[in-house]
Amino acid sequence: MSSRTTKRATTVTGLIITVLLLAGCAGERPPVKKVLVIGIDGVRPDVLAEVPTPAIDALISEGAFSGRVITQAQTISGPGWSSMLTGVWPEKHGVTSNNFTGNNYALYPDFLTRLELIDGEFSTFAVVDWAPLGSEASGGPLLSDTIDVKLDFDGDQLGYQEGDNRSVAAAVRFLEHQDPDAAFVYIGYPDVAAHDNGGRSQEYYQSIENADLHVGRLVAALRNRPTYEREDWLILVSTDHGHRDGGGHGGDSPEERTVFFLASGLSVTQGTLPRDVNIVDVAITALAHLGIAIDPTWHLDGRVSGLEAAN
Ligand SMILES: [Zn+2]
Known part of the structure; x- marks a missing residue:
């Protein structure tokens, strides 16, 4: 007993x-690690520095930034976005113009697709308003149909200001109420504003100020998540190329080649970026944050940038 x-x-x-x-x-x-990549088309870092951008400034203050990145891709949107989202330069992904035909995305998929191929349990989301990024237009899409939720607005038809408004509104709804592990949001209007009015025009400056408002909405959406306090969001923001003073790109001038890289979040080492950080680091850094071991046989060109060594 x-x-x-x-x-x-x-x-x-x-x-x-x-x-x-x-x-x-x-x-x-x-905390649960998650990633949001925001791509803004055609943003000159020197102009970005002159424009009031409180949302991006707040991310920089909680993160790591370089406005002196020299892209090694042709300063054209097709090769730029392909390099950023796949993590390899054009000699591997095969896109050297805005004609995406002949791309090698089967071997070098975008980072969201690579995540899905590694583990289909990952929840992935993308929204774009430039057609080849999300659809079969011009030999696309860059972002494959393997991504769980892919939304496509037609910026050519809607106008890119309206296209961006719809993309960001859709992203805000999704990020706030669904549970993605990795997301990509594309903002296209600054490139159009520079093409139409020049890389030093009031319209271009205004378009970057407006892109910053979009960034603020996306960050607020993450913070409004009921589970935000138990999550570790890595926010990466970058661009595909710059613009000449008169508007236009595709050449080798510093105004066209110089881009920026921003990483922000709990896991980011503030202020420190390797000198040779580049746009191909975006995909790899996103994957690494989610705990993916980068396999050398993938032959990625980028490397992990901005994250704590322990990550
Ligand atoms: Zn572009």
Whole structure:
């Protein structure tokens, strides 16, 4: 009798300890890592520095930034976005113009597709308003149909201001109420504003100020998530190329080649970026943040940039 009581007491004590341990573990569980990549087309870092951009400034203050990145891709949108989202330069992904035909995305998929191929349990989301990024237009899409949710607005038809408005509104709804692990949002209007009015025009400056408002909406959507306090969002923001003063790109001038790289979030080492950070680092850094071991046989050109060594 006495022995049975003792044993029972021990079992109950053991159970209580187990429950306490589990509760303790739950309380200390590391935050869930997630990634949002925001791509803004055709943003000159020198103009970005002159325009009031409080949302991007806040991300920089909580992150790492370089406005002196020299892209090695042709300063054309097709090769630029392909390089950023696949993590390899044009000699590998095969896109050297805005004609995406002949791309090698089967071997070098965009980072969201690569995530899905590694583990279909990842929840992926993309929204774009430049057709070849999301559809078969011009030999696309860059972002494959393997991505869980891919939304496509037609910026050529809607106008890119309206296209961006719809893209960002859709992204805000999705990011706030669904549970993506990795997302890509494309903002196209600054490139159009520079083409139409020049890379030093009031319209271009205004378009970048407006892109910053979009960035602010996207960041607010993440912070409005009911589970935000238990999550570790890495936010990466970059661009595909710059613009000449008179508008236009495709050449080798510093105004066209110089781009920026911004990484922000709990896992980012503030202010420190390798000198040779580049746009091909975006895809790899996003994958690494989600715990993916980068396999050398993928032959990616980028490397992890901005994250804590422990990440
Ligand atoms: Zn572009």
